Amino acid sequence: MKLYELSLSEGRTVSPFVWRARFCLAHKGLEAERIPISYHDKDQLVFSGQDRVPVLVDGDMVVSDSWKIACYLEEAYPERPSLFGSAAGQGTGLMINKFCDHVLLGSMFLLCTPGTYDVTQDEDKPYFAQSRQEWTGMTIEDIRSMEAEALKRVRSSLEPIRQTLAEQAFLSGDTPAFTDYCVMGGFMWARTTYAPQVLEPDDPVEAWRQRMLDLFDGMGRKTLSLEA
Amino acid sequence: MKLYELSLSEGRTVSPFVWRARFCLAHKGLEAERIPISYHDKDQLVFSGQDRVPVLVDGDMVVSDSWKIACYLEEAYPERPSLFGSAAGQGTGLMINKFCDHVLLGSMFLLCTPGTYDVTQDEDKPYFAQSRQEWTGMTIEDIRSMEAEALKRVRSSLEPIRQTLAEQAFLSGDTPAFTDYCVMGGFMWARTTYAPQVLEPDDPVEAWRQRMLDLFDGMGRKTLSLEA
Numbered sequence: 541m542k543l544y545e546l547s548l549s550e551g552r553t554v555s556p557f558v559w560r561a562r563f564c565l566a567h568k569g570l571e572a573e574r575i576p577i578s579y580h581d582k583d584q585l586v587f588s589g590q591d592r593v594p595v596l597v598d599g600d601m602v603v604s605d606s607w608k609i610a611c612y613l614e615e616a617y618p619e620r621p622s623l624f625g626s627a628a629g630q631g632t633g634l635m636i637n638k639f640c641d642h643v644l645l646g647s648m649f650l651l652c653t654p655g656t657y658d659v660t661q662d663e664d665k666p667y668f669a670q671s672r673q674e675w676t677g678m679t680i681e682d683i684r685s686m687e688a689e690a691l692k693r694v695r696s697s698l699e700p701i702r703q704t705l706a707e708q709a710f711l712s713g714d715t716p717a718f719t720d721y722c723v724m725g726g727f728m729w730a731r732t733t734y735a736p737q738v739l740e741p742d743d744p745v746e747a748w749r750q751r752m753l754d755l756f757d758g759m760g761r762k763t764l765s766l767e768a
Numbered sequence: 769m770k771l772y773e774l775s776l777s778e779g780r781t782v783s784p785f786v787w788r789a790r791f792c793l794a795h796k797g798l799e800a801e802r803i804p805i806s807y808h809d810k811d812q813l814v815f816s817g818q819d820r821v822p823v824l825v826d827g828d829m830v831v832s833d834s835w836k837i838a839c840y841l842e843e844a845y846p847e848r849p850s851l852f853g854s855a856a857g858q859g860t861g862l863m864i865n866k867f868c869d870h871v872l873l874g875s876m877f878l879l880c881t882p883g884t885y886d887v888t889q890d891e892d893k894p895y896f897a898q899s900r901q902e903w904t905g906m907t908i909e910d911i912r913s914m915e916a917e918a919l920k921r922v923r924s925s926l927e928p929i930r931q932t933l934a935e936q937a938f939l940s941g942d943t944p945a946f947t948d949y950c951v952m953g954g955f956m957w958a959r960t961t962y963a964p965q966v967l968e969p970d971d972p973v974e975a976w977r978q979r980m981l982d983l984f985d986g987m988g989r990k991t992l993s994l995e996a
Binding site: 717 | 850851852853854856857858859860861862863864866867869870871927928929931932935936938939941942943945947
């Protein structure tokens with residue numbers, strides 16, 4: 541099994557989508573060889589019919605998109621711990637995935653983009669800055685100047701998550717599953733690209749984040765991070 | 769089994785929380801005697817130790833709060849169709865519940881409050897207006913003047929739901945379950961208090977809402993509504 545990842549300077553894994561896939565693989569107890577891809581060698585992904593990471597290769601199967609990878613793992617490895625628990629859990633998982641993409645990563649984008657630029661290899665920096673300017677109309681420095689507002693937006697967008705974690709240990713209940721990994725992807729992006737603390741120390745989300753960093757022999761904690 | 773409901777003029781059931789409980793009961797194939805409560809006779813709820821609807825009475829059990837009612841029904845009637853499908857689905861259900869309360873009902877509040885005032889019994893209108901002014905600092909007419917902005921906010925807050933329903937028939941997958949009922953509660957509030965269409969006709973959320981209105985022999989469709 542191979543997982544194609546975005547890899548930035550010093551081999552940093554920053555993509556929230558790659559992190560979702562890595563957590564889902566770990567939950568299933570599966571190991572994949574990690575294949576690093578830089579912005580400048582995306583043509584290595586041509587075989588997948590698209591140009592974004594993560595891409596999972598499992599024998600003859602090629603699956604891109606972190607949501608589809610989670611669904612594939614659930615279907616292909618039903619005897620291993622379930623990511624969703626049930627069909628209703630999987631259905632709701634898609635809504636969680638959309639919430640994470642649209643609301644949570646939407647707010648994280650402003651916070652994490654300047655640091656992602658900083659850890660992008662020098663040869664890819666012009667591409668990275670230009671593509672973000674095309675999406676947003678802002679330069680990296682414009683976005684960097686919005687840090688205080690971005691932090692406020694991230695903390696505010698976490699409110700339903702915060703209220704949930706005030707009542708239970710994980711977003712999926714007593715033990716972690718897909719919902720947790722989906723949200724944690726965003727926090728791994730922050731951990732690898734943003735040095736200050738995203739969360740107040742007494743935020744229930746912070747206690748959960750620490751529990752998530754401990755999972756799978758500290759997989760998230762051990763990664764090269766900018767976090768203090 | 770008895771369900772204490774908020775009942776406004778002509779017996780209208782407007783509370784999104786009551787509607788969540790009604791849909792959950794119907795999903796389990798359970799019938800409860802519906803006990804109407806007005807704002808001025810909330811003292812009928814004293815036995816429940818709090819003053820909000822819905823309250824479910826099942827033999828000796830008294831359960832208030834729509835989330836706790838859903839969890840109670842799941843635990844007490846495990847042989848009937850599951851609301852969550854699994855422990856992971858139930859865990860994630862709490863996050864869905866918090867999202868609905870905080871984000872969706874937060875945006876629906878401005879849209880539905882003026883119409884809720886209009887269908888509140890005359891003797892309760894002063895209490896209703898004053899309590900909303902204490903919460904928001906705005907009069908009913910202040911809130912009514914914000915209709916266009918409120919509609920925009922509601923439609924925007926639905927984005928993760930819209931994207932999910934572009935890919936599957938129900939928020940819980942192929943068939944409806946708790947996640948659908950939780951979101952639908954908000955739309956039942958709108959249906960009973962807001963005459964204009966909340967959704968564009970080609971919005972995937974609108975097609976889903978129509979499917980939800982058909983469920984359980986048209987339970988939602990048959991209720992006294994303001995919708996054209």
